[in-house]
Amino acid sequence: MLFWEDFHEGHVATCGRYVVGREEIIAFAREYDPDPIHLDDSAAEATRLGGLSASGWHVCAIFMRLLADGLLINADSMGSPGIEEVRFLRPVHPGAVLKLRRAVLETRDSKSRPEMGLVKFRFELIDATDAIVFELIGVIMFGRRNPGARLA
């Protein structure tokens, strides 16, 4: 089980393998992002993205799954206060095979909650050609193995 103390600035790791399916792209889009570019091959082919592409929010959800399976399942995660930046760098087409790279940008303790600490990451989704298709900078809260002293 990983705690806040186990994360160190500059550490980089890669994990996971997620094959993005055509039906999954369409099902997600039908529910949450019903733009033809995510639903219909011929409409999508006429666009700059060059064919059916996953919703950016679907790519975020796939990122979350890789993060859950590759890191959070083995960590004392306490959720996230939010996200600092998301960049959709390339379209994600059916059949894309994605892996997750994470780099620790910063770690800091919490003044108000001595039982936890914060870790800021840069996450990247990388396809089979080693192109970065998605980047996200965000903070995750982790439990501390050794909680800090509570401040007065």
Add this chain to the structure above:
Amino acid sequence: MLFWEDFHEGHVATCGRYVVGREEIIAFAREYDPDPIHLDDSAAEATRLGGLSASGWHVCAIFMRLLADGLLINADSMGSPGIEEVRFLRPVHPGAVLKLRRAVLETRDSKSRPEMGLVKFRFELIDATDAIVFELIGVIMFGRRNPGARLA
């Protein structure tokens, strides 16, 4: 049909109504964010969130649906290059009723693509008690009614 020229700094509008279902929270989490806090009532009740809560990524997807139905369906939208900031301010429990508020923060043309312009928004999801549960700042690209001159 709304074009880039139709968005003006400072304009605020509210739209939509989305009732968040328990089964939907669990189905999304099972697929993309399998943390007990999104899957299991008794595990979730023991946490700071005080009960089963939607994945933050699910809340993003719900935001997207409200945005698609309330704005993009009537606009010449050309997608988004990314997101600048997301804040998860309050947990979203089953039965929450959400609406979307948007405020135009900035509009600018595109130097490289005279057929489009960019609009930066602050979006907020607001619950039935008028509490803001989610905030997102992001840019959307829209087609221009009157494309700018192409630069040399």
